[in-house]
Amino acid sequence: MLAIAVVVAAIVSACLGQVATAPLDVASVLLRQFGVGIIAEPSHPLAEVTLLKVRFPRIVLALLVGACLGCAGALLQGVFANPLAEPGIVGVSAGAAVGASAVIVVGGAFAAAWSVTAAAFAGGCAATFIVYALARFDGRTEVVTLVVTGVAINAFCGGLIAFFTFAASQSAREQIVFWQLGSLNGATWQAVAVVAPLTVAGALCAVLLGRQLDLLALGEPSARHLGVNVERLKQYIVVVVAILVAAAVSLTGIIVFIGLVVPHLIRMIVGPAHRFLVPASLLGGALVLVIADLGARTLINNADLLLGMLTALAGGPFFQWLLRRTRARQRGWA
DSSP, X not given: OHHHHHHHHHHHHHHOSSSOOOHHHHHHHHHHHTTSOOSSOOSSTTHHHHIIIIXXXXXXXXXXXXXXXXXXXXXXXXXHTOTTOOGGGGTHHHHHHHHHHHHXXXXXXXXXXXXXXXHHHHHXXXXXXXXXXXXXXXXXXXXXXXXXXXXXXXXXXXXXXXXXXHHSOHHHHHHHHHHHHOOOTTOOHHHHHHHHHXXXXXXXXXXXXXHHHHHHTTOHHHHXXXXXXXXXXXXXXXXXHHHHHHHHHHHHXXXXXXXXXXXXXXXXXXOSOHHHHHHHHHHHHHHHHHHHHHHHHHSSTTOOOOHHHHHHHHHHHHHHXXXXXXXXXXXXXX
């Protein structure tokens, strides 16, 4: 059902916008790219160019980024054994923002888009690995220590971002602020080509780790008794999450609440088994981000809202509703 919902949302997103296109136009343009031929002439003279150059890459990037964030959230909530964990807790988003801000300040408003993306990816991965390295003690990584270290690194990165924002010129300062609020406005096929292999590789690794996460849910001693190398599992998950989230935010900026709300909601639907939860969260993240981006493009005429702002405004109240609903259920069972 989730896969069908993702396809339907992608088609609806392709049809709506400043240049109106019909589902038949979408099918015709897609089939033409595969050499099948044209079913019918597009209803608008700019329909084919709009779909191929603007909407299709934006929709595909939204699917990939949403899948990355949803999948990463499910992994972290599994390893932390806490449904309130989210990708930013290991410092990847803050580290990416530091990398992007540094390049924007050094290069000014004319910093190349790919240099900002590369620096954001490197910063996100570096921050995550620093968090993990500092959290290790006696060859082991305690979850509580990892969380506390993540909070400290996030605070430190916040200070660096504030410094770069203070030191930047007016135009660079605006670029830093807008980057942190997230957007798919600059989506291109080149960006899709960069994030697609990382998403596929990370998703495959995440699905393969599902059984071990189910065993880890029994507790670390029980998981070790059943043959799980707990420390190595944590290492794998940190690496996979760093790659998934760094790839996502380096291209779009910081998009909040997807990695927190989606796995929490999916868990209520499919249950806690990670062999189902991880792929379902991947599809759920893709679905939510496509819908959010559609809203960013269409809620206000001739305006493209910042995606991170929109997900925060919608995700905060929605997550509070989820928490209240969960508490009410628990009281009912008690």
